[in-house]
Every structure is written in C-alpha cells, then in structure tokens.
Amino acid sequence: MMNTMHPSIFFDSSQFAIGIVKAVSGNSAVCELDGHIINLLKEHEDASIARCGAPGSILSIEVEGKCLLANLREIGLNVADELLLTATIDFLGEGDNEEEAVTKFRRGVERYPRPGDRVFGVPAKRLEAAFSSNDRPHIEIGTIYPTKNTRASLLIDPMLSMHFAVLGSTGTGKSTTVALILHNLIRHSPDAHIVIIDPHGEYTKAFPDTGIGLNVDNIRIPYWLMNFEEHCQVFIHAEGLEREVNRDVLAKCLLIARSKSNLALSLGAITVDSPLHYQFTDLLDALNQEMGRLEKASLVPHYNRLKIAIEESLRDPRFNFIFDRTLAAASMEEFLARIFRLPAMGRPLSIVDLSGMPSEIIHTVVGLIARITLDFAIWARDESMHPILLVCEEAQRYLSSNAGAQNETVRNALERIAKEGRKYGVALGLVTQRPSELSETALSQCGTYITLRLNNENDQERIRQTLPDTARGFVDTIAALKNRECIISGEGVAVPLRVTLDFLEEHQRPRSEDPSYTAAWRAYDAPETSISRTVRRWRRQAQAES
Numbered sequence: 433m434m435n436t437m438h439p440s441i442f443f444d445s446s447q448f449a450i451g452i453v454k455a456v457s458g459n460s461a462v463c464e465l466d467g468h469i470i471n472l473l474k475e476h477e478d479a480s481i482a483r484c485g486a487p488g489s490i491l492s493i494e495v496e497g498k499c500l501l502a503n504l505r506e507i508g509l510n511v512a513d514e515l516l517l518t519a520t521i522d523f524l525g526e527g528d529n530e531e532e533a534v535t536k537f538r539r540g541v542e543r544y545p546r547p548g549d550r551v552f553g554v555p556a557k558r559l560e561a562a563f564s565s566n567d568r569p570h571i572e573i574g575t576i577y578p579t580k581n582t583r584a585s586l587l588i589d590p591m592l593s594m595h596f597a598v599l600g601s602t603g604t605g606k607s608t609t610v611a612l613i614l615h616n617l618i619r620h621s622p623d624a625h626i627v628i629i630d631p632h633g634e635y636t637k638a639f640p641d642t643g644i645g646l647n648v649d650n651i652r653i654p655y656w657l658m659n660f661e662e663h664c665q666v667f668i669h670a671e672g673l674e675r676e677v678n679r680d681v682l683a684k685c686l687l688i689a690r691s692k693s694n695l696a697l698s699l700g701a702i703t704v705d706s707p708l709h710y711q712f713t714d715l716l717d718a719l720n721q722e723m724g725r726l727e728k729a730s731l732v733p734h735y736n737r738l739k740i741a742i743e744e745s746l747r748d749p750r751f752n753f754i755f756d757r758t759l760a761a762a763s764m765e766e767f768l769a770r771i772f773r774l775p776a777m778g779r780p781l782s783i784v785d786l787s788g789m790p791s792e793i794i795h796t797v798v799g800l801i802a803r804i805t806l807d808f809a810i811w812a813r814d815e816s817m818h819p820i821l822l823v824c825e826e827a828q829r830y831l832s833s834n835a836g837a838q839n840e841t842v843r844n845a846l847e848r849i850a851k852e853g854r855k856y857g858v859a860l861g862l863v864t865q866r867p868s869e870l871s872e873t874a875l876s877q878c879g880t881y882i883t884l885r886l887n888n889e890n891d892q893e894r895i896r897q898t899l900p901d902t903a904r905g906f907v908d909t910i911a912a913l914k915n916r917e918c919i920i921s922g923e924g925v926a927v928p929l930r931v932t933l934d935f936l937e938e939h940q941r942p943r944s945e946d947p948s949y950t951a952a953w954r955a956y957d958a959p960e961t962s963i964s965r966t967v968r969r970w971r972r973q974a975q976a977e978s
Contacts, residue, residue, distance in 0.1 A: 448473055448481055448553040451519070453493065453545045461502070463491075463551050464510070465517040473553065483578035484553030488909055488930045490578075491521055492534070492554045495543045499529040501554070501562060503906065503928065521551075524927040533561035537926060556582050563926055571616035577917070577930035584920065584931040586613070586880070588620065591924030592821060592859035594879025595850060599867045599895065604884040605915050607942040609933060610823065610863055611638045613882075614781065615940060617821075618642050624780040625773050627805065628823040629798055629830075633787035634942035643781035646771070648788040653754045654762040655712075658800055659705040660686065661841050665796050667741045670734075677734045685718035686710075711760050712746060750790045754797070768808060771801070772820055798830050799842030806849050809856040819857035822849065827862040831871040843871060850877035868894040880924035885913040903928035 450473070451465035470485035483489050485507060493500045502521035510516035527537035534554075556579040563576060565585040576582045598613075600606045610628075615638075617624060628635055636645035658666070660683060668678045687703070689710040696702050716739060723735045745755050773780050784801060786794050805822050824830065830842045849860045850873065862878060864870055868890040875898060883899075886892050896907045903921040906928055910919060916935070921928035 448476075448484065448555075449550045450484055450491075450553055451517075451551040453547050453549045453551060454518075455547060456544055459541070460505070460520060460522045461493075461545060463519045463521055465507070465519050465551065467515050467517050470517070478555050478579075480556045480559060480579045480582070481553045485517065485519075486578065488577055488906060490524075490554050490559060492552045492558075493545045493549050494529060494552070495526070495545050495549065497529060498526045498543055499534045499558075499562075500526045500541065500543070500545060501534065501537070501927070505908075527562055530561075532557060534558050535561050537562040539927060556580070563929070565926070569620065571613070571620055572934075573612055573616060574916075574918075574931040574933040577932060584925075584929055586920070586924045587926075588617065591880045591922075592819070593854050594923045595853070595860040595862070595877055596880035596882065596922075596924060597827075597862040597864070597867070597875060597878040598882045598884075599864060599886065599891075600884025600918070601887045601891070602865050603915075604913075605933070606863055606865065606884060607634055607825070607944040608916075608936055609882060609884065609918065610825070610861070611635065611940060611942050612934060612936055613861075614639070614823070615642075615936070618780055622778065622780060623776045623818065624821065625776065625818050626780055626821045626823065627771060627782045627784065627801065629786065629801065629825055630783050631786045631794075631826045631829065632944070633785045634825075634944045635783045636785060637943045638940055639781050639783065640939075642779055643783050644770075644773070644779050645783045645785055647785040648750075648753045651753050651784065652756075652759065652762065652767070653797065653800065654709075654759045654764065654767060655755050656690075656710050656760065657707050657764070657767070657804060658796070659707075659803065662796050662800055662803075665799075665841050666745065666793060667738060669741065670737065674734060677731070678738050681719070681722065681735055681738060685715055685722060688718040689714040707764060709760055709762075712742065712755075712757060716742065748790075751793065753789070754793065768804070772805075772808065774818075795830060795839045795842045798824070799839075799845045802842065802845035802849060806845070806853060806856065806858050809853070809858045813856060819859060821859040821861060823861035823863065825863045827864045827874075828866045828869040831862070831874045833869055833871050847871060847873050850874040865891075867891050867898075870894075878922070880920070880922035883910055883919045883921075884917070885915070886910050900928075906930060 450469045451463050453461050454464050455462040465485060473481050473484060476482045480490065484491065487504055487507060489504045491502050491504055501524045503524055504519055505522050506520040508518050510518050523541045525537055525539040526541060526543065527534040559579060560582050563582065565587055569588045570585040571588060572583045572585050574584045576584045598606050598609055614626065636643065663682060663686060664679055667682065668675055670678055683704050690696060690702060690706055690708045692714050693708040693710055695708050702708060719735055719739050723732060726732060745751050771782050773782055789797060802822065805820055809820060824846065830839055831846050832839060849858050853860055862874060867875060881899060883895055886895065892910055895910065899907060899921050906919040916933045918931055918933060919928065920931055
C-alpha cells in the first residue's frame with residue numbers, strides 16, 4: 433500500500449516520486465498517488481514540483497531507461513484511504529532519461545509502463561530540454577504551466593504549413609494573442625508576407641512600423657479582379673429562377689466586356705473568370721444590346737434589374753474603393769505587390785481594415801482576397817515566391833457552418849485554402865470566439881490550436897471533438913483558464929501545453945479594449961464640433977478626415 437511507504441523513500445533531489453501506476457490502457461494510465469508526499473512538495477520553490485498533484489501538471493515514469501512524460505487529467509480521493517489519491521494521466525511522449533534533462537523527446541509511446549512502476553514529479557530544469565525547440569525555427573510566446581521560467585515555443589514551419597486556429601470567448605485576449613504571434617513572426621522573419629483580415633479596424637494601432645493599413649480610403653481594389661461568382665454576389669439579388677436567368681445574362685455580357693481588353697486579343701481564348709480589365713460602359717452596352725435582341729418582352733425586366741443594380745453600385749460613393757471607373761486601368765501587378773508586400777521593405781504585414789466598408793460587399797472583398805491569395809500562389813509556384821500567411825479575424829462570419837448564399841463564395845475560397853493551401857505555400861490562421869459556428873471542414877484542417885478560455889458549452893464540445901487524444905487532459909480546463917492563458921496543441925508544439933502568454937506593451941496591442949461606460953459617462957459631454965466631425969465621417973463613410 434502506498435501509505436505504508438515512508439516519505440523519505442520517495443524524496444530525491446532530482447526527481448520526486450509521488451505514486452505508482454495501477455493500470456495502463458492504450459494512451460493513458462490510472463495511478464495511485466500519495467497525498468502526503470504531494471502536500472510535502474506544495475511549498476517547493478520549483479512550481480512544476482509544487483503543483484504536481486494539480487490537473488494539467490506534467491508527471492513522468494521511467495520505462496526501460498526512457499522517460500515517459502504524461503499530463504495529469506483527473507484526480508480524486510481514494511475512498512478506502514484518505515491519504516491516497518486516484519489519478520488518470522494521458523501519455524504525451526518519451527525521451528532519453530539524462531541526469532539533468534529529458535533529451536531527444538518525441539511524441540508518442542513505444543515503451544509502455546507496467547503496474548507498479550513509480551510516478552514522479554518533474555523538475556522544470558528536466559522539462560526545458562524536452563520542450564525545447566532550439567534546433568528548429570520557432571517563436572517563444574509564453575511560459576509553460578506549471579513552471580515559472582520554462583519557455584513555450586511555437587514551431588513556425590509546422591504551425592504555418594498545416595494552418596492554425598486561435599479560439600476563445602470575447603474578452604479573453606484573442607486579438608492580443610494574434611498580435612503576439614505576428615510580432616514574433618515578423619521579428620523572426622522580417623521579409624515575411626502576411627495579410628490579416630481585420631473586421632473592426634483593431635490591428636493598425638499594433639503594427640505602426642511593420643504593417644501597412646489598407647482601408648476604404650486607400651485600398652483601391654480593381655473591380656475587374658472579381659470572378660464571375662463574385663460579380664453575381666454583388667449585382668444579382670434575385671432568387672430562384674430569376675436568379676438563374678440573371679446569371680446567364682451577366683455571364684454573357686461580362687465575357688463580351690472582358691473580350692474588348694487589349695490583353696484579351698493577345699491571350700486568345702478567355703473565360704468569364706479571366707482577370708482582365710474591362711470598362712463598365714462595355715458591360716452596360718452589352719446588356720443594352722442583348723435587351724435589343726430579345727424576342728420576349730417578359731425577359732426585359734430581368735435585364736433591367738441587373739442593369740439598375742450595376743448602375744447603383746457605380747453611383748454609390750461607399751463603393752468607390754472597388755467600383756471607381758478609374759480602376760479600369762489599374763495595374764494588377766501593383767495591386768498584388770502591395771497587398772502581399774512584395775517586397776516587404778520592412779513592412780511585411782498588410783492589414784485589410786473592413787470596418788468602413790459597406791456590409792453588402794464585405795463578404796465579396798474577403799472572398800476575393802482569399803481567392804487571389806491562393807491563385808497567386810498557384811501561378812507563382814515556379815517563381816520561387818515566398819509563402820503567404822492569411823489571418824482571418826472573426827472567421828465565423830465568413831466560414832459559417834450554416835452558410836447561406838451571402839457567404840457561400842467566401843466560404844468556398846477559404847475552405848479551398850484550408851484544403852489546398854499547404855501545397856502552394858499559403859498558410860491560414862483562423863481567429864474566432866465561436867468555434868461551434870465555424871465550418872467543420874476548415875477547422876478540421878488546422879494542425880495547431882491555440883485555445884483560450886471558452887465559456888459556451890457548445891464551443892467547448894466542438895473543441896473536445898477537434899483536439900487530439902493527447903490533449904484530452906487539457907480540455908476540461910478550458911473554461912477555467914485565466915486571461916492570457918491558453919492550451920496549445922497540435923503540430924506547432926511537441927506536446928499539448930498549458931501556457932501563460934507573454935505580456936504585450938500597450939503600443940503593441942490591438943485597439944480591442946472594451947470601453948469604460950462609467951468613466952466615459954463621468955466625462956464632459958462631446959462638444960458640437962465633435963458631433964460635426966462624426967457626422968462628416970458618417971456621410972463620407974470614412975474614419976479619417978480629408
């Protein structure tokens with residue numbers, strides 16, 4: 433019996449035996465821990481030893497000269513003896529059992545423990561070598577729980593090549609976590625190429641020196657870059673049979689307009705999706721000509737509605753950033769170089785601020801950027817172009833599991849990156865507070881999960897289904913994580929980890945703090961000049977004064 437063993441048998445200056453293995457299954461074991469020994473260790477200066485009886489702590493078992501590391505998932509009182517505790521541990525991996533460190537650590541288990549094998553707490557200095565990423569490109573983002581100084585690293589290449597997701601309820605620090613990752617990536621690779629979809633205009637503040645902010649005042653997206661489906665999404669609002677008729681009409685007229693491009697003559701055969709310049713006057717003329725050829729007057733309203741939708745978009749000043757007629761002559765090369773930061777020139781990050789864009793076109797803009805990111809990577813495959821990272825904030829907006837016609841195009845574009853991007857050097861980062869609403873296809877393609885606190889049971893269950901078996905011991909702690917704490921699992925880390933994230937200075941954080949209502953209400957009322965400036969921005973549909 434464990435309680436018949438004297439504590440001195442277990443206490444060792446390099447390892448602290450706290451129990452024995454009672455039963456073993458495929459990837460976990462049931463252990464009997466000595467509560468008295470654990471209590472003795474609670475005041476130990478090494479946090480990883482002091483908390484060795486807490487869920488999420490790392491334990492070890494020596495098996496045939498190897499060190500098997502495991503995560504403590506559950507612990508409870510042994511009803512037969514109050515000095516004994518019953519614990520379930522999940523195997524993480526094994527390494528060589530050196531005197532001062534666990535070296536050559538690798539995921540998975542080759543040598544299983546047997547009932548009766550001793551279970552140890554693991555000093556932080558032995559963990560450091562096991563979780564070290566010094567021999568591979570990595571970024572450090574925090575400290576491994578329950579240690580005080582053991583650094584947590586993300587392996588850059590596995591994290592990006594297999595995509596990653598940052599998940600957490602509102603207010604838990606998702607945006608700051610994303611900023612922390614991007615700051616470190618840029619520091620490691622100043623010539624990176626990163627595009628972030630920023631729905632609330634938060635990130636420009638965090639990257640004043642390394643990012644380029646693109647908003648409705650300066651982004652200038654050539655409308656002719658839209659493919660046929662994106663044209664339909666913007667200009668066709670009918671449903672059912674009428675929508676199909678309008679699609680046929682638009683396809684015919686768009687092809688006619690594109691065919692008048694000088695480039696079309698040199699290319700020969702083109703399609704309705706070819707990214708060729710065209711004039712809106714040519715598109716409208718084609719519509720008028722097609723209407724003139726109609727034999728049935730009943731079809732005229734279909735053509736008229738389509739024509740009116742196009743003309744209204746051209747007249748609406750909110751759409752100038754994409755439907756300005758002068759963009760007919762815009763350079764595709766210059767647009768791609770700007771948005772993908774080619775070359776980076778010290779500013780490798782493009783921040784696409786959607787906050788000032790009309791809601792009717794936001795899905796089209798995001799879908800277009802996602803699509804041209806992958807298309808560019810595909811056609812640049814033989815040009816030794818650098819890989820591109822596309823980060824999508826509020827991803828549930830564009831990758832909803834219940835997609836309607838409004839976001840089907842953008843969802844298809846992002847899901848295509850999730851499924852095919854790895855082959856062409858396009859990495860996808862998804863950021864969301866509602867993983868339960870996210871496309872299962874996209875979320876399942878992510879190889880690394882950075883999970884902050886999740887309060888919603890549906891979101892917790894979705895993560896429970898998504899994370900690998902080796903991370904099961906961490907799932908139940910997700911609802912209890914503090915701000916700036918997260919669970920990291922998947923390809924970007926050697927084993928699942930609970931991490932306290934590094935602190936970011938105010939000037940490095942996104943503008944995502946909630947307002948203080950009480951402080952604002954105690955302040956003076958806004959003067960009339962402030963209201964006037966707000967009205968001018970409202971009318972101009974722009975944040976900045978001209």
